[in-house]
Amino acid sequence: MLASRHVDQATQAPVTHFPADQCCLEIDQFSLAYAGKPALQRLTLQVPRHRVTAFIGPSGCGKSTFLRAINRLHDLNESVSHSGEISLEGHNIHAPEMNVTELRRRVGMVFQTPNPFPMSIYENVAFGLRLQKRLAKRQRDDIIEWALTSAALWDEVKDRLHRSAWQLSGGQQQRLVIARTLAVQPDVLLLDEPASALDPISTLKIEELIRNLKSQLTLVLVTHNMQQAARVSDYTAFLQQGELVEYGPTDHVFTNPRLQRTENYITGRMA
Numbered sequence: 001m002l003a004s005r006h007v008d009q010a011t012q013a014p015v016t017h018f019p020a021d022q023c024c025l026e027i028d029q030f031s032l033a034y035a036g037k038p039a040l041q042r043l044t045l046q047v048p049r050h051r052v053t054a055f056i057g058p059s060g061c062g063k064s065t066f067l068r069a070i071n072r073l074h075d076l077n078e079s080v081s082h083s084g085e086i087s088l089e090g091h092n093i094h095a096p097e098m099n100v101t102e103l104r105r106r107v108g109m110v111f112q113t114p115n116p117f118p119m120s121i122y123e124n125v126a127f128g129l130r131l132q133k134r135l136a137k138r139q140r141d142d143i144i145e146w147a148l149t150s151a152a153l154w155d156e157v158k159d160r161l162h163r164s165a166w167q168l169s170g171g172q173q174q175r176l177v178i179a180r181t182l183a184v185q186p187d188v189l190l191l192d193e194p195a196s197a198l199d200p201i202s203t204l205k206i207e208e209l210i211r212n213l214k215s216q217l218t219l220v221l222v223t224h225n226m227q228q229a230a231r232v233s234d235y236t237a238f239l240q241q242g243e244l245v246e247y248g249p250t251d252h253v254f255t256n257p258r259l260q261r262t263e264n265y266i267t268g269r270m271a
């Protein structure tokens with residue numbers, strides 16, 4: 001992928017530009033505050049399509065706030081104010097004509113703790129589909145098999161689809177949640193520390209899944225785990241106190257960071 005990297009002379013912010021036809025999300029001077037207290041400050045970056053982009057940074061730097069902004073999860077929080085623009089495939093997500101339900105179908109989100117619904121494995125994956133459109137059972141079954149296969153779970157659950165999702169292990173539950181999100185065919189998958197509650201083997205399965213899914217969609221990953229960011233992401237953005245400090249190809253950011261504070265964070269000299 002052709003990306004150019006430079007530093008904005010006015011703000012000294014890192015700029016990684018992708019050709020327009022490779023750009024999925026475009027964030028332009030986006031700021032967000034909770035009750036007037038800034039959490040994100042003038043973020044400007046592009047997220048490339050069909051790649052994994054990791055967001056790293058110290059606790060409280062705004063990573064989850066940023067992910068939630070992308071599918072407008074802040075809409076119901078009256079204390080939140082924002083300015084600037086986030087565009088998905090060239091469309092401003094805050095434009096009046098943007099359908100928020102459709103935006104959330106196109107931008108799926110997976111959280112830190114697996115949250116399957118209290119229903120069967122099958123019904124979990126069927127849930128979003130039923131909201132979306134009326135399908136014949138055969139079509140629905142096909143999509144459910146496809147989503148569970150894409151989430152690398154089909155072989156483990158195909159003989160017990162109608163058992164409770166809560167009987168699955170934590171790692172299986174997280175892959176089920178990913179399957180539920182994939183079933184409605186999103187363009188983007190936002191992953192907020194998706195493996196932090198899981199054991200090492202389940203974590204490796206999720207990481208393998210993330211790498212495999214990028215042929216289907218664009219992934220944005222928040223992680224505290226530097227090795228994980230290095231293992232799975234193509235691009236890495238380092239945030240500090242709501243600002244974008246460094247952004248570029250993951251191997252550059254990890255092996256040749258532009259700034260000392262990025263290096264300090266990556267090497268564990270800054271919490």
Ligand SMILES: Nc1ncnc2c1ncn2[C@@H]1O[C@H](COP(=O)(O)OP(=O)(O)OP(=O)(O)O)[C@@H](O)[C@H]1O
Pocket residue numbers: 034039057058059060061062063064065066
């Ligand atoms: N709902 C909220 N109301 C008020 N302030 C909030 C809210 N959510 C987050 N914040 C504040 O916004 C800032 C950014 O928080 P955020 O959760 O986005 O950071 P983070 O980088 O994801 O942190 P962590 O790595 O610990 O999950 C913090 O100062 C936090 O206290």
